[in-house]
Every structure is written in C-alpha cells, then in structure tokens.
Amino acid sequence: MTTRSRSLTSRQQEILDFIGQTIKHESRPPTRLEVCAAFGFRSPNAAETHLRALAAKGAILLEEGRARGIRLPHAAQGLPLIGRVAAGSPLLAAEHVEARCSIDPALFSPPADYLLRVRGMSMRDAGILDGDLIAVHRAAEARNGQIVVVRIEDDVTVKTLQRKGSTVELLPANPDYQTIVVDTRRTPLVIEGIMVGLIRKDS
C-alpha cells in the first residue's frame, strides 16, 4: 500500500461526510468556501488545512489547480461485490472483490455494506435464485427469521436464522435442501451480516 489510511478525527469525519453529501446531492464536490459556510469557518484556510489532512490520510484526493478538485478515492465509490469466497479468509478481503457496483448503499435500510453473489438454489422459495446478488448489512447479531450471511468454520452460506438456546438452525427455503443445525458450543459460527435486499441482472 502506498498511502497509509490512518484513522480520522471526528471533525475530519464530519468534513468527509459533508463532501460525500455534497457530491450526492449537488452532483459536485464543494469549494473551500462552501465548506467554510457549512461549518461556520471564517477563514478559507480552515477548510484548506482540513482537506490537506484528509488527503494526507488517503481519505480524499486533491487535484491541484482545479475548481472543486476534490475526489473520493476509488475504493469509496460503489459497493464491493463479493464473489466466490476462499476458505479461511475474511469475507471482505480484496481478493474476493469481483467488482464495484455504483449502487447507493442507502437504497436499502439498514444501509448495505456489500453485495454477495449467491450460489445455488437453497433459498429459491424466498425468491433468491442462483447468481443473484444480495445486499448485506454487516452485523454480528440478528433476529430469528432474518435471512443472514453466516460463516461456519470456513464455509459461507445464506440462510434464515433460527436460534434455540445454544443451538442455531439455518433454514433453507427449498424442500430439496436440509436444515443445518449448529451447536455453537462445539462449532464456531459467525454472523457476517443481514440480508437487506436483492439485485438480479437478467442476461
């Protein structure tokens, strides 16, 4: 990695959020003076130094000499689409990101953090077909009846959650498939996220 992406201060995060909101609502980044107006700064240099700090931390890119020359780095644009997941590595590892889709995360609620390509027909009767992309909100907890993305040992799967004490049932939505029963005292099970929507591209 060339640019180290250090953590932002809360003020810097506010500025970054404002930039994102401005691009979303006005279809263009703000000027230094617009940042000043939004935060009540009296000096354009207050905005300038904040932008420099954000650029130094890799949160934005500054094009010098151009009006409204603030860009969000490519990584921040669009939702990552996760394809086949290799055993043992984290879901959002870079090698799993097949593409980035220009979809507004706020289209779904709670907002989507990534898209996951579903393999197989185990959720057919829930209207989830082979090849569909599901929008996933990252969460470690979920309620019974929600469709979740779970990792059991090194396997990632999409099923309806049914918790019964220390036992977790993962229900398919297809009579051809069997319910997976996991004893969490013996087998590690991690909830990766909750399904918040679905996108299908017909070919």
Added chain:
Amino acid sequence: MTTRSRSLTSRQQEILDFIGQTIKHESRPPTRLEVCAAFGFRSPNAAETHLRALAAKGAILLEEGRARGIRLPHAAQGLPLIGRVAAGSPLLAAEHVEARCSIDPALFSPPADYLLRVRGMSMRDAGILDGDLIAVHRAAEARNGQIVVVRIEDDVTVKTLQRKGSTVELLPANPDYQTIVVDTRRTPLVIEGIMVGLIRKDS
C-alpha cells in the same frame, strides 16, 4: 409546465451526454473549457452557447457565477419508480411515478428505463415476489421466453412472452395462475418493455 422541453439537436445531445458522463465518471460537471477540450472547440464561447441552448430547452440548469455550475434537472436524476397504474393512462405518466431511485440505469443491460412495482405472486417461481421492483427496458418487441411488461386493453401485467402466430400467450411462473391467451387480431396488446433486472428491498 414552466419550461418547455423542446427536442435537442444531435450536437446538443452529444454535449448533454458528455455532461452526464463527466458527472458520472468524475463526480462533477465539466467547465466550459473542458467541454471545449472534449469536442475540439477553439473558443470557450462555443461551449457557452451550447450550454445556454441546453438550459433554454430545459435539458440542464445553469447556476450563474459558480464554477462547474451545471446541474441536471431533477427529472433526469434516478429511475422513475412506477407504482399502481391507473387504467387508460400511459405507464410513464407523472401521476404513476411513486418516487425516483438513484440507481444507475447502466447497471442493467440493456439499460433500464424505469422500475415497476410488481403486485401479486404470479411470477413467484421466476423469483419475482409481491412488492419487488423490476427494472424495465422500454421496447415494443420481445423474443419468446423473455419476461415482459404488457398492456392488454387497460391492464398492465408482467409475464413470460410466448408468441404463436397472431396468438400471444402470457405465461405466469406459478401453477396457481392461468396462462393468458390473447388473439392480437381482436384484442389490442402492447409490449411496454422487457424485464432486465430486479431489485428487492427487505423490510
């Protein structure tokens, strides 16, 4: 309507497309000089007059005195979401537009022209459930086997198309529903578009 939206010349359409592409790729509108560079104009006034013409026709909004002050009118932003369709009026009539969704039409191919909220379970086995939004590409023709949006007299429905001479069969994807058979010599049938994708928002 306050602004009359006359048709654009081909050159004006090119300029408008360039503006749209620039906003999409660079997250900001172009300057006059950037328009000049893109089209090989030697005078910034060439860009200026084109922008004036586009603004006069309502294709863009110009904010005076601001750098990169070109905006696309609200109607051009996001796909229209069509809800319940009233009998007899065109599908894309303003009163049917429930909302606008910030989804890139090019997410689908061929690109989506609008979203339609599906009612009922007649396409359940095709993974289309009640309340789902389908992305539709406007087209008057379709091939057999494609899922289409059709209007039969004053009714709009989503089914799989099966043409047999002058007879058209509209196949549901659910054994509880019956195939609709239409003799196009007697009953007017209009193909409104082809389904190119689906979006579901879980609640």
Added chain:
DNA sequence: GGGAAGACTGTTTAAAATCACAGCCTTCAT
C-alpha cells in the same frame, strides 16, 4: 431572399476558487 437558429472563432473582463503565508490557541504524548 431574408431572417432566425445553430455551430462555431477570437478576445476580454470580472468573479470564483485555490492556495500560500503568517499567526493564535488547545490537546496530548514523550
């Protein structure tokens, strides 16, 4: 055949926006 609309070149001016320089104050880790 005259006039309006479209598609440009070329030049200039004024405003908008970037960005450098010089400070002040606070917090926080060494």
Added chain:
DNA sequence: ATGAAGGCTGTGATTTTAAACAGTCTTCCC
C-alpha cells in the same frame, strides 16, 4: 515542559472559470 498535531482567524496573490461582446458561416423555413 516541550514539541507535534489539530483546529482555527485573517490576508492576499494567482489561477481557474464564467460570461460578456463582436464576428463568420451554414442550414432551413416562410
């Protein structure tokens, strides 16, 4: 206690942009 980093005010030079003015050439319509 000292220096570095964050978060500002205030000023001004310089560049980028917008936008006005003055033309040329063509097409298409009445």
